[in-house]
Amino acid sequence: MQTYLRQENIRPLFKKARFGLEKESQRVSLTGELAKTDHPAVLGNRSLHSTVQTDFSETQIELITPAVETAQEVLDYLGAIHEVALRSMNKDEMLWPLSMPPELPELEEDIVIAKLDRFEDVLYRRYLARSYGKRKQMVSGIHYNFEFSTKFIEALFAVQTEFTCIEKFKTEIYLKVARNYLRYRWLITYLYGASPVSEPRYFTEDQSPREPVRSLRNSPYGYTNHEEVFVSYQSIEKYIQDIEDLVEKGVLSEEKEFYSPVRLRGGKQVADLKEVGVQYVEIRNIDLDPFAPYGIALEGIEFFQVFLMYMLWLEDSGDDLDQLLKDGTRLNDQVSLEHPLSETSLKEEGKNLLEGMKEMLKVLDSKPSWVVLIDRALKMLEQPEETLSGKMQVLFDDGLTNKDLAVTQGQAYSNAAWEKPYQLAGFRDMELSTQILMFDALQRGIEVEVLDRHDQFLKLSYAGKIEYVKNGNMTSKDKYVVPLIMENKTVTKKILSQAGFRVPKGEEFSSLEEALASYSQFESQGIVIKPKSTNYGIGISIFKDGASFEAYQEALRIAFKEDSEVLVEEFISGTEYRFFVIDGQTEAIMLRVPANVKGDGVSTIQELVTEKNKDPLRGTHHRSPLEIIQLGEIERLMLKEQGYKVDDVLPKDAIVYLRENSNVSTGGDSLDVTNDFRNEYKEIAVAAVEALGAKISGIDLIIPDKEVNPYETKNSYGIIEANFNPAMHMHVFPYQGEGVRLTQNVLDLLFPESKVIN
Template identity: 30%
Template sequence: MTKSNITLAERIQAWYQPQSLPTIKGIRRGIERESLRINPDGNLAQSPHPQSLGSALTHSYITTDFSESQMEFITPVSDSVEVLLAQLGDVHGYVMRHLGNEQLWPLSMPCLLKGGDEQIPLAQYGSSNTGQMKTLYRQGLHHRYGSRMQVISGVHFNFSMPDSFWSEWHNQEGNHDFLQDFVSDKYLGLVRNVYRFGWLIPYLFGASPALCGSFLTGTEHKLPFERLGKGTLYLPYATSLRLSDLGYTNNSQADLNISVDSLDQYVSSLRRAINTHAPEFAKIGVKVDGEYRQLNDNVLQIENELYAPIRPKRTADSGEKPSDALNTRGIEYIELRSVDVNPYAAVGIDAAQVRFLDTFLLWCLLTPSAPLEQDEIALNRRNFNKVVLEGRKPSLELEQWGGESLSLTALGEQYFAELKDVADLLDACCGKGCYGKAYQSHLAMIQNPELTLSARLLGELKASQQDILPFGLSLSKSYHNQLQQRRPHYWEDSFFDEEGARSLARQRKAEQSDLVDFDTFLKDYFAKP
């Protein structure tokens, strides 16, 4: 038997060897959690990013995403689930103590947006060329897609395996490629499998089956919404409206054909999209009457504009394009972007979810992963969209590549039979039963859709005939009080005080060290091959 056709079961068994098992310990994770600042009445806060928190441009842990009102909390990479969540909790606690009477919205779909797009202030990053470019990029997103889509919030889960794991796997397979090429190839196999099996994530973690009607004011859609209360819209079996065409999986990018079959193909197809003229965006104009409207009129302004449920990543140096970092140094980690904010967790995600994501992503990594054919890509997209819009529908069927359609429950149980072997492996090396418990709690959701986050949330709204606004405000106030009073677990407040001061100094230095004007800076940035 060749190494290339080894089965998942055989691959897992190989990891139980005494020299192999310890190398799995040390899975590395990071979390980026987005959340909107709101006033006590549920409207989007119009105030600037609090100066007391430091610089959104250069702060290591507290920044903004699309809007000045959309906060993003970033943890460092950690090989401990407990430390990861302690750090995320400490960031939240510190921020809550600096928000005054403002709160954080605890749901993925936005709060009350009475003024539509015009009520959403673009994130501001100061007068440096880098800061101006970040704001202008967001200006382009506003013109291209509208601001409402951009303030939908989620949780991004960054995942990588330790160096010891890669060295051991490289040896197991008798592979003669450079180690980094082997790593990149295997991570892309993981990415392809997430496209195949990734509907499990919105089914299990989707928590946006309903939204405030103000989100859709003045916009067209074809979804058969039902009404609840005074202004809440919902789909009875939806799991994640955030991941629907209403959200960040934007239809205009459906034909991009970004290949994940090899790193060279991924980088070249991404670069092609960044350098391809888009007539529909040209109509917006780039610089009109002396004012910029977008960075350029190409299909993608920059790499970050690619809306994808998962991305291969490499930490870029200052001023380095993400695609250049990948091309030069290979894949370092993957970023899973299809996780909704968990409304039942004060920090948007809990330990059982993190451990299930470890299990799911390691399963995707170890499962053999052939290149994706165009018809299979289309099939995967259909399955994903079905689950997003009607994932809890009784007897919902999903397609299998090269096989007959199966009910979501039957297909889910088939996948979970393999996931159990991975959870057992993780418990054997480092879990102490925690992975098995997380596995069981998520298997129960496959067997009973009423246990999913989306069903729980919708059930509460229906039972109380309550709008989503008071539901969200009640959670928001509760978490505000809980986190404000939370004692630091990992970082004292002084740690963030010092980082805030350093971040403001870094921003000032960036603003004082620019040697060219913004026009020249942009021209130079996009002139680089």
């Protein structure tokens, strides 16, 4: 095998893989008591939920990531799902960060089996409760699904000569990995075991070990099958046969009761493995790492990968493949029960394994960080206090209790999840609207795949249906031609005007001469001069009371710099509001106000700005719904014009504006005014968006007086723009007023069947 793996074309492919994680945790109060509440209703139907499930008990949340191609990505998803779970729970609950459960109820019947819809699922849990006792089922851990890359398997298959069928070959690969893993898994227990002690009432009587150990969970005290369960990994036929026999004899109730540290996966049932071949392995002996916010750290994910690669690299150690497994279990039992701070009895074998891994990485020309991981493991072998259980034990020796540790860490992770509720862990570099949409999708159990991170491109799947979303609300529900219409101001205005809506009257010019020749037409009225297609206010000049010929000429010059076509339009006076219309409803209305502070009669403007900037909604670089108010040159100039300096004390209730423009990106405030509006305006916005043929649009209306009835008053509004990818985050988290969670409306539109009814 090594001969093949060392080949030049195989080496780069060998380093590629797919990962998926499952993580169980107990829901507890902020002080560490097992939760008495039900699984969060906001998560909707558990049977269809792709990411947040319940395991054995109603309090035991299971988080499931999709399968992805890098360690970082799988951690990103776990982080995101973790935040979804935490923010879906009551704010006074958190996740217990240890594998061993929190203090359990005195009466076993007070441990509530997960309230699942499917009766067979409930029955199975009842059987487990009878067979193992409910307490043992309360243990949690990480399941680590690992698959070599398809290209790697194909390339390897191409160079070997023994197998003629790629499925068989693949199965053989994973059988070997599984066997070696079972043989050497004690090293994982040594390094990453993290369940030295238990809280009260995990053990029914006092059967617990007197001393702390490396991993209760991976020891015979943990969550293992009864002793008579032995399954061979010699061949896939034997593996299947053994499991089927155990079920047949009633030793196991179902296939899934086979709790091996490595399961062979592929197809729906164990029997399918023979036909489809093993497609990946599920590693099940990983304790929750209390020092990692999501129960597992990036270095852990990567170490397990290198370890599994090495399990393929290694030759089979011995001919009796069943004996190998038995040895593995014996050695693992032994190491798991060692004291966390003691030197392990298998140190020499450990050293050999790690040096072998290092050697392999050298041959593979791997990235340096992987070598660092091995060096760190070597150090842990020398210094048990560096292992996870060792670190915990050092804290215990310092007087911290196991529960203290759990509560401290659990609270820290819970606080982190709530700190910036407009962001989503793992995806904080994406647009806020997309982060919020992803949160809502994950919460509803919609599968989320990020097809292109830089491009904000998502694939959402639910109940067999697929929808693609770009930038939060560019979807299949809108028609191709609609954004093209909105992109073109002239076309937008023509269509709206033909449909009877009021838009600023104006002309389009494609040459300066032509525009200048038409001056007389605009001479005596307020006008706006703007480039036809550019956005964000660039190149726009506004003359509220009309322009002199010189000013007209200059403004045209500026506009023609931005575009070869320029619009001259009547200026409509009034306040500009953004109407967010989706699926025939005006769901939100927003007023944007330039950066400003309001005096209290005591503080200086500088102090007022500092105070206002403390709002957790304010941040920088569009990673928050509002931006920090600056006191730069423009703001100081603006103050000066109003007769102020930054260290002037502002009179009580006096409002001073620091910017002319109302953009949120320059510190402006976003005011939700959805409920302050007459229905007529909402209807007009809906009708205008309908005239443009759009399902989703942010349409900007200038309204001189929103109290008048627009049906009864002339010129009561003017539509100045329709946006085909309107920002949502500012509506969800406004500066003032109630937020409107438009991302939920997008999901309702895409997957009406996923709507959570509480």
